Structure formats: C-alpha cells, structure tokens
Amino acid sequence: MSEDLFGDPVPEPRSGRSGQATTGGSLGAVDHAGTPLAVRMRPRTLEEIVGQGHLLAPGSPLRRLASGEPMSVFLWGPPGVGKTTIASVVSRQTDRRFVEISAVTAGVKDVRAVLDQARSELRQGRQTVLFVDEVHRFSKAQQDVLLPAVENRLVTLIAATTENPSFSVISPLLSRSLLLTLRPLTDDDLSGLLTRALTDERGLRTPDGKTYELDDEARATLLRLAGGDARRALTYLEESAAGATAVDSASITTETVERAVDKAAVRYDRDGDQHYDVISAFIKSMRGSDVNASLHYLARMIEAGEDPRFIARRIMILASEDIGMADPTALPLATAAAQTVQLIGFPEAAITLAHAVIHCALAPKSNAVVLAIGAAQADVREGRIGLVPPHLRDAHYAGAKQHGHGVGYQYAHDAPHGIAAQQYLPDELADADYYQPTNHGYEAQVADRLARITELLKG
Numbered sequence: 001m002s003e004d005l006f007g008d009p010v011p012e013p014r015s016g017r018s019g020q021a022t023t024g025g026s027l028g029a030v031d032h033a034g035t036p037l038a039v040r041m042r043p044r045t046l047e048e049i050v051g052q053g054h055l056l057a058p059g060s061p062l063r064r065l066a067s068g069e070p071m072s073v074f075l076w077g078p079p080g081v082g083k084t085t086i087a088s089v090v091s092r093q094t095d096r097r098f099v100e101i102s103a104v105t106a107g108v109k110d111v112r113a114v115l116d117q118a119r120s121e122l123r124q125g126r127q128t129v130l131f132v133d134e135v136h137r138f139s140k141a142q143q144d145v146l147l148p149a150v151e152n153r154l155v156t157l158i159a160a161t162t163e164n165p166s167f168s169v170i171s172p173l174l175s176r177s178l179l180l181t182l183r184p185l186t187d188d189d190l191s192g193l194l195t196r197a198l199t200d201e202r203g204l205r206t207p208d209g210k211t212y213e214l215d216d217e218a219r220a221t222l223l224r225l226a227g228g229d230a231r232r233a234l235t236y237l238e239e240s241a242a243g244a245t246a247v248d249s250a251s252i253t254t255e256t257v258e259r260a261v262d263k264a265a266v267r268y269d270r271d272g273d274q275h276y277d278v279i280s281a282f283i284k285s286m287r288g289s290d291v292n293a294s295l296h297y298l299a300r301m302i303e304a305g306e307d308p309r310f311i312a313r314r315i316m317i318l319a320s321e322d323i324g325m326a327d328p329t330a331l332p333l334a335t336a337a338a339q340t341v342q343l344i345g346f347p348e349a350a351i352t353l354a355h356a357v358i359h360c361a362l363a364p365k366s367n368a369v370v371l372a373i374g375a376a377q378a379d380v381r382e383g384r385i386g387l388v389p390p391h392l393r394d395a396h397y398a399g400a401k402q403h404g405h406g407v408g409y410q411y412a413h414d415a416p417h418g419i420a421a422q423q424y425l426p427d428e429l430a431d432a433d434y435y436q437p438t439n440h441g442y443e444a445q446v447a448d449r450l451a452r453i454t455e456l457l458k459g
Contacts, residue, residue, distance in 0.1 A: 037238035038231045040202045043085050051189035052182055061178050066093045072150045072157035074165050077182030078345055080229030083160035087131040096127040103137035111145045118155045128155045135159035136168035143170045150176050163343045187223045190233045204241050212241050214252045221254045227305030236261050287322045291361040298357050308349045312338035315356050324369035326441035333359055364441025372435040386426025421459035
C-alpha cells in the first residue's frame with residue numbers, strides 16, 4: 001500500500017493519453033461503487049494540491065515536470081503529504097505514457113520489462129513517465145538497472161520515498177535527478193481539505209446539494225487524530241459521515257468521530273497548554289526514573305499526533321542534561337533513535353521512541369555536565385578569561401619561539417600514562433574546578449579517574 005496522499009486513485013482517461021500500466025502500484029485503475037473518499041478527492045491539477053507552495057511557484061521544477069519537460073525527480077516527505085498525488089497529477093497533465101511500479105512488489109525482471117517497453121515506445125516517438133512508489137525499498141541491483149535509463153532519459157523518473165534518499169538511494173542515481181522535499185501538512189492545510197471534501201461533488205455532498213455539518217470541536221478532533229496525514233484525515237471524515245448517516249443525522253460531532261474511528265480523542269493541543277504540560281511531565285518522569293509514567297506521556301503524545309522528531313529531540317537533550325556521564329551510552333542511543341525516527345516515521349517510530357525512553361528512564365542520572373559547562377560559562381561572562389599560557393600557544397609560524405610561544409610545551413603522548421604535568425588554564429583560573437562528577441553509574445568510575453588525573457597534572 002502506498003504511504004502517500006491519498007490512497008488508490010482512479011485515473012481518468014485523457015484525450016491523447018497513451019495509456020497507463022501498473023505493477024503493483026497505487027495509481028492503478030480502481031473504479032467501483034465503494035471508491036474511498038480519499039481517492040475521489042485526490043487533486044487533479046497542481047492548483048488543487050495543498051501545503052506544498054514552495055514547490056508550486058511559476059517555473060518551478062514541479063510545474064515544468066507537469067508541463068511535460070523531461071527530468072527525473074525524487075519526492076521525499078512524510079506519509080500523506082502529496083508524493084503520490086504529484087505523480088497522479090503528472091499522469092493527467094501530460095500526454096506521455098505513464099507507468100507505475102511499486103518497489104514493494106516489483107523485481108529486477110519487472111523493471112527491465114518496463115524499460116524495454118519504454119525503449120520501444122520511444123522509437124515510435126512516445127516518451128514514458130515511470131513512477132516508482134516507495135523507492136527506498138529497491139535493492140542496489142534494482143537501482144542500478146534504472147541508472148542508465150535515467151541518465152539517457154529513456155524514461156522520466158518520478159520516485160517517491162518517506163526515507164532520506166541520501167541513505168537509501170545510490171549516489172549516481174540521485175546525482176542525476178532533482179530532489180524535491182515535501183513539507184508536512186499543517187492543520188490549516190488539512191482543514192481546507194476537509195471543507196473541500198464536505199462541499200465538493202466528488203466528496204460528501206449529495207447530488208441534491210445536501211452537505212454534512214462538521215462542528216469546530218469535531219474538526220479539531222479530526223485534525224488531531226490525522227497527525228498531518230491527508231489520507232488519514234479524509235478516511236476518518238468519511239467514516240464519521242457514515243456514522244452520522246447511520247443514526248439519521250447530518251451533523252458530525254466529536255462523539256461521532258470518536259465512535260467512527262473507534263478511538264477516544266486525546267485531550268491534547270499541540271499549540272496549547274496541554275502540549276507544554278505533557279512534554280514537561282514526560283521529561284520530569286524520565287529524569288525521575290519512572291519508566292511507566294515516561295511511557296504513558298510518550299503514548300499520549302504519539303496518539304495525539306505529536307511530531308516524532310520533536311519527541312526525539314527532547315530525549316536527546318535529556319540524555320546530556322540529566323544523564324550525562326552517568327551513562328555515556330544514553331546520548332548515542334538517543335541520537336540513533338532520532339535518526340531512525342527521521343528515516344522510518346510512524347507507526348514503527350513509536351517502538352524506537354519507546355526504546356530510547358525506557359533506556360533513559362532507567363539510566364543512572366547526573367547533571368554534573370550541566371553544572372560544569374554552566375560554571376565555565378559563568379566565569380567567561382564575568383570576564384575571568386586570562387591569557388593562554390605561552391607554552392600552549394600556536395608555534396606553527398616563523399618567529400613563534402622568539403615570543404616564547406610553544407616553548408616548554410610537553411607532548412602528552414610522551415609523558416607517563418599519556419598525561420603531561422603542565423598548566424593548561426590561564427593564570428587567573430589555575431584553580432578552577434568545574435566538573436564535579438557524581439558517584440552514580442559510570443560516573444563513579446569517571447570520578448576515580450579524574451582524581452588520579454588531577455594528581456598527575458599537578459605533578
């Protein structure tokens with residue numbers, strides 16, 4: 001299944017269009033009475049696309065692509081922001097042959113077959129647009145097959161991915177294409193989309209012009225549950241409308257939405273007090289080593305549609321601020337979690353975040369790093385700076401020794417234990433003692449080592 005806006009579209013025949021072929025993709029012809037709302041509302045023109053204004057300026061690569069200019073592009077962005085939609089629009093606004101393959105189901109043999117057909121079509125003067133959905137799932141061998149076709153413009157490639165192409169696409173293929181980054185949809189973007197679905201004849205408006213009423217609280221609930229995903233927003237709206245109809249009502253309320261999606265709405269406003277209260281409780285619970293409370297607040301943020309990258313950033317901050325040297329593995333783990341979240345997104349990212357939260361909540365705690373840098377910065381701000389000792393100054397220029405620069409410097413690797421006994425701080429700060437390790441976790445070992453180092457430095 002495609003991870004993009006909006007689902008399985010219904011392509012409409014166009015005069016002069018050469019046809020469309022699919023290999024397990026999401027743009028194949030689906031024409032039946034139960035066509036989902038998200039499919040019916042798929043934008044048909046660039047003007048109907050929401051939330052990607054930075055890509056829609058006159059003369060932009062996206063507009064040139066839609067007008068038929070040959071080029072290859074990678075569309076990178078989170079689920080539900082319009083990657084598949086752009087491919088759909090191009091398929092409608094160009095007379096070129098349009099072929100779709102899904103990296104989930106297509107193999108090297110399928111790719112070769114598509115390219116052979118494109119070569120045959122090109123000899124007859126017809127160009128081919130090849131849409132590859134979830135291109136990050138292609139193996140290196142599959143990408144290697146695409147490379148000559150892209151380089152020689154045998155096809156115009158449109159590749160969609162939720163992962164950073166720098167990590168999932170071979171460099172030669174990426175260097176021969178344009179990378180277009182799609183931004184997350186805002187609540188205003190999705191709200192406009194809901195309004196359009198309620199009033200458009202392709203949406204929920206009945207043939208006699210009747211429409212559903214969506215109250216403000218229900219709209220806010222839909223936006224919260226959608227989590228920036230347009231397809232999810234329209235799916236929930238459609239189910240809510242069906243629920244209202246089932247009880248002979250044309251009014252969609254919060255209760256209708258909650259009942260339709262079988263999920264209680266989380267009372268959480270990403271821009272209001274709840275946002276700050278929950279993230280505060282989340283951090284304080286990890287700092288306090290209560291793993292169950294930490295997971296509870298994590299779950300509340302996930303279910304409310306909080307940006308997983310925001311959560312990951314807060315975990316990274318805590319790893320240094322509240323754990324530090326008590327567990328030096330916490331920061332690398334939190335950083336790896338943040339990178340993983342960026343690459344995979346929800347729903348799998350929830351597991352990664354939970355992994356990091358459990359580790360950080362159960363790790364020994366220390367704020368010695370915070371106190372150390374705070375004390376050092378305080379001295380600098382108060383003017384306690386002093387001159388760099390002469391023996392530590394740069395001596396890599398002619399005449400340095402005449403000024404005493406570098407004279408007497410002892411190379412640490414030549415000293416016993418790799419520690420040279422000499423003064424490193426300016427005279428005014430010679431007795432400064434910023435880092436005071438605790439006896440928590442690994443930092444207890446650090447404290448012992450620091451004590452021995454201090455003795456060696458003082459000779």
